[in-house]
Amino acid sequence: xxxxxxxxxxxxxxxxxxxxxxxxxxxxxxxxxxxxxxxxxxxxxxxxxxxxxxxxxxxxxxxxxxxxxxxxxxxxxxxxxxxxxxxxxxxxxxxxxxxxxxxxxxxxxxxxxxxxxxxxxxxx
Amino acid sequence: xxxxxxxxxxxxxxxxxxxxxxxxxxxxxxxxxxxxxxxxxxxxxxxxxxxxxxxxxxxxxxxxxxxxxxxxxxxxxxxxxxxxxxxxxxxxxxxxxxxxxxxxxxxxxxxxxxxxxxxxxxxxxxxxxxxxxxxxxxxxxxxxxxxxxxxxxxxxxxxxxxxxxxxxxxxxxxxxxx
Numbered sequence: 001x002x003x004x005x006x007x008x009x010x011x012x013x014x015x016x017x018x019x020x021x022x023x024x025x026x027x028x029x030x031x032x033x034x035x036x037x038x039x040x041x042x043x044x045x046x047x048x049x050x051x052x053x054x055x056x057x058x059x060x061x062x063x064x065x066x067x068x069x070x071x072x073x074x075x076x077x078x079x080x081x082x083x084x085x086x087x088x089x090x091x092x093x094x095x096x097x098x099x100x101x102x103x104x105x106x107x108x109x110x111x112x113x114x115x116x117x118x119x120x121x122x123x124x
Numbered sequence: 125x126x127x128x129x130x131x132x133x134x135x136x137x138x139x140x141x142x143x144x145x146x147x148x149x150x151x152x153x154x155x156x157x158x159x160x161x162x163x164x165x166x167x168x169x170x171x172x173x174x175x176x177x178x179x180x181x182x183x184x185x186x187x188x189x190x191x192x193x194x195x196x197x198x199x200x201x202x203x204x205x206x207x208x209x210x211x212x213x214x215x216x217x218x219x220x221x222x223x224x225x226x227x228x229x230x231x232x233x234x235x236x237x238x239x240x241x242x243x244x245x246x247x248x249x250x251x252x253x254x255x256x257x258x259x260x261x262x263x264x265x266x267x268x269x270x271x272x273x274x275x276x277x278x279x280x281x282x283x284x285x286x287x288x289x290x291x292x293x294x295x296x297x298x299x300x301x302x
Contacts, residue, residue, distance in 0.1 A: 021145035023138065023160045024173040025265040028146055042146055045265050046160060046174050049227075050167075053182075053189045053199060059229035060193060065260055085193060103153035104146055112264050113146055114173075 022113035027067055030110045033102055036074075040104030061085050067112045138164055138175065173267050179223045189227075201225045206242050207278065216278040 023046055030040035048057070057063045061082055064070050070082070077084035077095050086092045093100055138160040142149040147157075160174070167186055168177040181187045191199035202225045208217040224233070234240040237257055245257075252259035253269060263269045 021139055021143075023144065024268075026144075026146060039148055039151060044160075046164060046176070047158060049178065049189060049265075050163060050187050051189055053191050054227045055199065055229035055232065056190060056193060058232055065232065091193075099152045100156060103148060103151050103157065105148045108146060 024114035026113045028104050028108045028111055028113060029067075030104065030108055031068070031071075032073070033104075034106060038098060038102040039106060040108050040110075041101045042104045043101075068110045137161070170267070172270060178266070179226070182226055183223075199226065200230065202230075208242075208247065209276070210280070215273065215276040215283060216280055217275045218277050219275075 023044060025045035027043040027045065028040050029043060033040045058065055063082065072082045074095070076082055077087065080088060083101070084095055087095050087101070139145075140161070141147045141157055141159060142154050147154060164174055164176050168180040168184070169175060170177045182189065191197060202221040204221040206219040206221070208219055210216055230240075237260065238245050247257055251257045252262070255263065258275070259269065262275075267274060
């Protein structure tokens, strides 16, 4: 039991020691962006959760709660689905303001960033 | 044995977007996007994550995030606590449905990854640390897994109060002995 707890503690400390740079829970999306000639998308959870409860995006709009598991195209967004439900020029800036979402550093992988990301046993 | 807290968990300030390592400092958005500090410094402070107590922020009305894009739709709140983890060395877990349903819809957790029946789910810290179960959110977007005693908050009869290591603020949620 002590060994188990120690192991878990070591895991937590290894995660916690990761240098903090991006804001906790920032998401980078780059499945298609750079292939399409634009910067990766940065999605800041902190900005959105001040304005919307989790349920709005993760229930009503259908975003699965796992980075990289949502296959979303700009066509769908322009049709008012996913990000486009708000990013339509009424609730938030419209989808033709490309650079505001596609604001990431080139070369970044899709993933969730921020200091306390669960890096867990699955990635050791 | 304790594992939480320590200087590695401490983060005292929000990083400007141009230095955060994920925004392109040469991009046109860098001067237009809101800086985290501008928004988050006005919310109830925390020692970890976004340095914000998000549950306190919503419960005190400091923020009023919308429950739906459809007008008039209210959040369904369930005020029910579940006591979990009655064995083992750590204090038991008090799972508050209320604080979760203030943000989340029932379908976000039920029936995947959790069956809606107390005792029917085999929880594992290994799974959670790997980003499954509670770790889908805790450690990614809600308070991180360094905050053991925010979940393991109920000291059982015969258990001694966990010892707080030097330098760890009490805000890390070490429970009171009953």
